[in-house]
Amino acid sequence: MTVHPDQYGIRTIVNVFDVPIKFEIIREVRIGLDTSGGDDNVCGVPTLTVVDMAASKLLANSDRCMQVMSVSLPRAVVWTNIRKLKRVIS
Numbered sequence: 436m437t438v439h440p441d442q443y444g445i446r447t448i449v450n451v452f453d454v455p456i457k458f459e460i461i462r463e464v465r466i467g468l469d470t471s472g473g474d475d476n477v478c479g480v481p482t483l484t485v486v487d488m489a490a491s492k493l494l495a496n497s498d499r500c501m502q503v504m505s506v507s508l509p510r511a512v513v514w515t516n517i518r519k520l521k522r523v524i525s
Contacts, residue, residue, distance in 0.1 A: 436448065436449070436450075442462070443461060443462055444459055444460050444462050445460045446458070446459045446460075463491055465494060466487075466490055466491070466494070468483065468484075468487045469484045469486065469487055471483070471484060472484070
């Protein structure tokens with residue numbers, strides 16, 4: 436198993452029943468995270484709060500937005516959809 440640590444997180448491949456699974460632990464520095472409470476535990480393991488999960492998901496998706504520019508969709512279509520999304524969020 437090769438582990439790839441860097442300033443952004445840790446990445447590796449884990450084999451489960453001979454099936455390779457990409458495993459990442461990512462360090463998010465763009466937002467501060469709240470302390471987990473009693474309701475934020477799964478099987479005794481602290482997890483992100485619901486707000487932090489939503490915020491981190493939005494940030495992850497915002498990073499992928501620019502990747503869309505490399506696909507065959509016209510940029511005008513992409514930006515039209517982004518503007519629609521911004522109106523819904525606002």
